[in-house]
Amino acid sequence: MKILVCISHVPDTTSKINFSEGDTKFDTSGVQYIINPNDEYGLTRAIWFKEKQGATVDVVNVGGPETEPTLRKALALGADSAIRVNTPALDGYAVAEQLANVFKNGDYDLVIAGRESIDYNGGMVPGMLAGLTNANFINTCISLDIDGTNVKAIREIDGGKETVNTSLPLVIGAQKGLVEESDLRIPNMRGIMMARKKPLTIVDPIEASTETVTVKFEKPKPKGAVTLVSPDNLDELVNLLHTEAKVI
Amino acid sequence: MSVLVYTESEQGTYKKVAFEVASYARAIADQLGTSVTAISINAEDPSLLGTYGVTRVLNVKDSKLDTFNAKSYAHVINQAAAEEGSKIVIVSSSADSKYLAPLLAIELKAGYASNVVALPTNLSPFTVKRTAFTNKAFNETSISTSIKLVGLSNNSFGIKEQATEAEVVNYAPSIPDNGVHVESVDKVTDKVTIADADIVVSGGRGLKGPENWGLIEDLAEVLGAATACSKPVSDLGWRPHGEHVGQTGKPVAANLYIAVGISGAIQHLAGINASKVKLVINTDPEAPFFKAADYGVVGDAFEVVPALIEKLKAFKAQNA
Numbered sequence: 005m006k007i008l009v010c011i012s013h014v015p016d017t018t019s020k021i022n023f024s025e026g027d028t029k030f031d032t033s034g035v036q037y038i039i040n041p042n043d044e045y046g047l048t049r050a051i052w053f054k055e056k057q058g059a060t061v062d063v064v065n066v067g068g069p070e071t072e073p074t075l076r077k078a079l080a081l082g083a084d085s086a087i088r089v090n091t092p093a094l095d096g097y098a099v100a101e102q103l104a105n106v107f108k109n110g111d112y113d114l115v116i117a118g119r120e121s122i123d124y125n126g127g128m129v130p131g132m133l134a135g136l137t138n139a140n141f142i143n144t145c146i147s148l149d150i151d152g153t154n155v156k157a158i159r160e161i162d163g164g165k166e167t168v169n170t171s172l173p174l175v176i177g178a179q180k181g182l183v184e185e186s187d188l189r190i191p192n193m194r195g196i197m198m199a200r201k202k203p204l205t206i207v208d209p210i211e212a213s214t215e216t217v218t219v220k221f222e223k224p225k226p227k228g229a230v231t232l233v234s235p236d237n238l239d240e241l242v243n244l245l246h247t248e249a250k251v252i
Numbered sequence: 253m254s255v256l257v258y259t260e261s262e263q264g265t266y267k268k269v270a271f272e273v274a275s276y277a278r279a280i281a282d283q284l285g286t287s288v289t290a291i292s293i294n295a296e297d298p299s300l301l302g303t304y305g306v307t308r309v310l311n312v313k314d315s316k317l318d319t320f321n322a323k324s325y326a327h328v329i330n331q332a333a334a335e336e337g338s339k340i341v342i343v344s345s346s347a348d349s350k351y352l353a354p355l356l357a358i359e360l361k362a363g364y365a366s367n368v369v370a371l372p373t374n375l376s377p378f379t380v381k382r383t384a385f386t387n388k389a390f391n392e393t394s395i396s397t398s399i400k401l402v403g404l405s406n407n408s409f410g411i412k413e414q415a416t417e418a419e420v421v422n423y424a425p426s427i428p429d430n431g432v433h434v435e436s437v438d439k440v441t442d443k444v445t446i447a448d449a450d451i452v453v454s455g456g457r458g459l460k461g462p463e464n465w466g467l468i469e470d471l472a473e474v475l476g477a478a479t480a481c482s483k484p485v486s487d488l489g490w491r492p493h494g495e496h497v498g499q500t501g502k503p504v505a506a507n508l509y510i511a512v513g514i515s516g517a518i519q520h521l522a523g524i525n526a527s528k529v530k531l532v533i534n535t536d537p538e539a540p541f542f543k544a545a546d547y548g549v550v551g552d553a554f555e556v557v558p559a560l561i562e563k564l565k566a567f568k569a570q571n572a
Contacts, residue, residue: 015385017499017500017518017519017522018518018519021385021388021389023389041499041500042500095363096354096364097357097363097364100354122385122386122499122500123384123385124384124385124391125366125367125383125384125385125386126364126366127350127353127354127366127367128353128354128357128364128366129354130354131322131351131352131353131354131355131357131358132354132355132357132358134354134355135326135354135355135357135358135359136358140431140432141322141323141355141431141432142432143322143347143350143351144347144350144351146493156435159351160347160494161320161347161348161437161439162346162347162348162445162446162447162448163439163440163441163443163445163446163447163448164437164438164439164440164494165437165438165439165494166434166436166437166438167434167435167436167437167438168432168433168434168435169432169433169435170431170432170433171431177351179500180486180493180496180500180501181493181494185487214396215362215363215364215395215396215397216363216364216365216393216394216395216396217393217394217396218391218392218393219379219391219392219393219394220391220392221384221389221390221391221392222381222389222390222391222392223388223389223390224387224388224389224390224525227544227546228546230532230542230543230545230546230547230548231546231547231548232542232547232548232549232550233547233548233549234549235549235550235551235552235555235556235559238549238556238559238560238563239563241531241547241549241560241563242560242563242564242567244547245508245529245531245547246567246571249508249529249546249547251450251451251507251508251528251529252451252475252508252564252567
């Protein structure tokens with residue numbers, strides 16, 4: 005089985021979010037970048053397939069040279085090779101078009117992408133990629149078993165879960181639950197040394213169009229101080245929730 | 253060229269989000285001076301949508317669509333958009349809508365903006381405000397394609413009644429064979445889901461163990477709320493990961509979010525930032541959550557929560 009895992013290069017979850025150039029650009033100064041957590045769940049499952057059932061795992065990112073440390077980390081975690089499509093990730097559609105091209109050229113059986121990135125939260129790349137390639141698609145996937153070309157998966161739905169059957173080729177939107185939290189790995193020294201020798205191929209982008217543009221960013225308005233209520237005066241709390249906040 | 257809205261239903265009954273997206277579609281249609289057509293799939297009473305400003309309903313009844321399937325549903329909505337000549341299509345942010353929207357965007361050749369929280373700030377270019385960085389910021393996004401697909405964030409616009417006579421038209425689109433087949437659905441039916449809830453009661457490590465979860469459930473029950481939890485609680489296996497709220501879990505945009513025994517890590521706060529009112533109950537007055545909260549009680553959850561439940565019961569009895 006040939007697996008492609010799409011890796012988004014995103015600010016660390018603890019990052020303070022700031023903007024520059026008149027709130028039109030994300031301010032990258034002092035920001036640490038990581039593998040998008042939803043992608044990491046997918047990558048971990050892909051490496052499980054490689055180790056338990058036999059598979060090759062390639063990782064891919066659409067972006068400039070600054071994303072290479074993130075791809076190297078994915079290699080250190082156990083991916084076999086990396087591809088960087090050398091173009092900025094301008095919008096979800098343009099990224100999906102580039103990834104669809106890699107998917108088709110690489111003859112992959114399974115493509116795993118996080119259900120959304122934690123920066124732009126568009127949640128569109130896996131579905132658009134499936135739509136562009138006519139592959140089967142399962143979003144919010146929390147369990148994935150593959151036997152030959154038969155697939156049994158569980159996806160999270162509002163208020164529960166759903167078990168589905170499908171077949172390869174397949175795109176999944178990965179998220180928390182796809183692997184146990186304890187199965188997530190930290191790169192060890194051997195992995196880091198090996199990653200240096202693994203191929204990282206830079207490919208030219210195809211001509212792709214964008215459909216959306218970020219005009220400007222805005223931070224939520226600062227909020228007022230908390231109103232503290234004594235644990236001995238919960239009548240006041242109920243009253244505040246009713247008359248002031250109007251939520252009960 | 254009416255605005256098209258997909259109004260989700262479940263076992264014949266519209267979901268709450270259906271009325272919210274219909275209300276939003278009506279407001280956009282008013283900006284544009286046009287009408288609202290809803291696409292309704294296997295719902296029992298499509299005329300209900302008239303209450304929220306829908307003027308025309310394409311009513312699909314087909315057993316092939318009894319179980320949700322993203323590809324088939326996207327195909328049906330695409331045909332409806334073509335039928336109506338719709339340039340703007342609205343869906344919700346439910347798990348199902350987020351599943352079908354990117355497939356629909358490809359079929360419609362439409363730019364897609366998800367997690368939209370307000371009416372367009374500009375109609376040309378079509379610009380909407382959406383959340384980004386898991387609610388740590390917003391971005392204004394303009395869509396350049398001729399057809400626009402908008403995914404409205406749940407609880408961001410509200411349900412607004414505008415009584416209209418809805419013309420209900422039977423509609424029989426072609427339904428392709430789809431590649432993903434549902435084997436079983438496992439749903440907790442008697443509980444309010446996080447996606448639908450006006451109030452969410454969430455517990456953290458301060459609850460000390462899964463055996464104490466009854467406190468959270470009892471408080472949720474008296475408020476008609478959904479239950480949720482912090483990341484450590486789901487990582488420890490006290491609660492299923494479907495209840496984990498935060499940057500890598502579910503976002504919550506409730507009217508009231510009650511955090512019990514949660515210190516308020518930045519990743520958790522990001523996930524609940526879109527909630528309107530936040531109440532925090534924690535023993536540690538230095539917990540970062542108090543800085544993000546509207547109301548706070550510094551105290552032991554094991555004493556405060558049972559007392560609060562009694563007060564709420566009394567309040568409910570008085571206001572029944």
